[in-house]
Amino acid sequence: MEKFVIVGGNRLKGTIKANGSKNASLPILAATLLTGGVCTVHQVPRLKDIMVMQELLAYLGAKVNFEGHTMTVDCSNVQPQEISEDIMRKMRASNLVLGPILGRFGNVKISHPGGCNIGSRPMNLHLKGLVSMGAEISEKFGYITAEASQLVGTVIHLDVPSVGATENLIMAGILANGTTVIRNAAKEPEIVDFQNFLNAMGAKVVGAGTDVIRIEGVKELGSVTHTVIPDRIEAGTHMIAGAVTRGDVTVSNVIPEHLDPLIYKLREAGVLVEVGDDWVRVQSNGTLKAVDIKTMPYPGFPTDMQSQMMALMTIAEGTSVISETIFENRFKHVPEFRRMGADIRLEGHTAIIKGVSRLSGACVEATDLRAGAALILAALAGEDGTVLSNIEHIDRGYERIEKRYNSLGARIIRVNS
Ligand SMILES: CC(=O)N[C@H]1[C@@H](OP(=O)(O)OP(=O)(O)OC[C@H]2O[C@@H](n3ccc(=O)[nH]c3=O)[C@H](O)[C@@H]2O)O[C@H](CO)[C@@H](O)[C@@H]1O
Ligand SMILES: C=C(OP(=O)(O)O)C(=O)O
Secondary structure (H helix, E strand, O other): OEEEEEEOOOOOEEEEEOOEOHHHHHHHHHHHHHOOOEEEEEOOOOOHHHHHHHHHHHHOOOEEEEEOOEEEEEOOOOOOOOEOHHHHOOOHHHHHHHHHHHHHHOEEEEEOOOOOOOOOOOOHHHHHHHHHOOOEEEEEOOEEEEEOOOOEOOEEEOOOOOHHHHHHHHHHHHOOEOEEEEEOOOOOHHHHHHHHHHHHOOOEEEOEOEOEEEEEOOOOOOOEEEEOOEOHHHHHHHHHHHHHOOOEEEEEOOOHHHHHHHHHHHHHOOOEEEEOOOEEEEEOOOOOEOOOEEEOOOOOEOHHHHHHHHHHHOOOEOEEEEEOOOOOOOOOHHHHHHHOOOEEEEEOOEEEEEOOOOOOOOEEEOOOHHHHHHHHHHHHHOOOEEEEEOOHHHHOOOOOHHHHHHOOOOEEEEEEO
């Protein structure tokens, strides 16, 4: 098992480039299953989750080539087949193959997906939407089977603006008969990128970025070349790395607007944030002030940044209140922060954090992807050594993070033990 040994206390300084977005790449790669054409996707991050999607596509018969950050996918010979839990459990986003396989082939059987242990993460909205489009669905022994010789467009109202359900239902609507309308759709920037990708290969999708998305069914899709948007969560993590170490970090290759919820919170916390066309610079040398945060769907404060922001609040002056409204089990980093000397009280879905002057090193565990990232940030802010285990979670979402932070002045070693 690999671990990180992190020696904190260094100010991070310099420029770090954000990679392409994991959460935009995953639905885009899943959507390649909708076409017999060739899809060339640039700026795909080399992450564990992407490798799982590559494995999944190849298992279904796709020809996949991944060189550098460009993935080429040819799904002309894909055949639907049962996807067992061996693959499906490797990540939550494996569920994104449901819509495209059903839409193109009329039947699909997959095991329930896995993913970070941050909540129960049901699939009910995905399935309810597909049923309203005419699919017959059964769930047995942990498998979902869906059948529909021809999906039919309809109006779907999502109970909550689920990102995954929005993406799966858009894909189901692409080759459906007639028009599908998704109300209370997710508005995340990754959905807008997804729409751009789909339309470039011949789909007719409008409304992404608003809460009503309209998909006019088409007969078939063609080939496409697309560049994925930069990863706002990765970029945000780097911004907090600059703030928490009282450093001076510029993150390049970003779409600043996507970072607004974080930029405004960091400024409120006393961090200097400069914004350029495609970069942001974070400087922090004054007092860090406690701020309150409530996670919300975009354009609210992202749940995927909650634990990293909490790392910053552990050393801010005053008391901050962080409410997690998206996932019911996304405070697993709290006991780990406490091991490092943080003062955090939990009351249901709310964490009350009293800032301490400094964190100490400890042996801690990455309980999920962003919790792991947050623990790196806390360890960088502390002054002693920290041993961070279960770092495979971190590799799901950050490409060689230790090398990249070391180039900014951090001291992180990956060890095998
Ligand atoms: C690969 C990817 O893009 N992952 C992101 C995606 O996950 P994901 O798409 O899984 O998250 P959702 O937006 O679906 O989940 C939001 C909420 O809706 C609930 N829900 C969802 C589906 C459903 O059928 N029923 C239901 O109740 C979930 O339990 C959760 O409480 O959006 C999350 C919320 O921004 C992010 O944290 C994840 O990083
Ligand atoms: C929760 C996340 O990912 P996933 O939905 O793939 O588990 C994340 O990216 O923070």
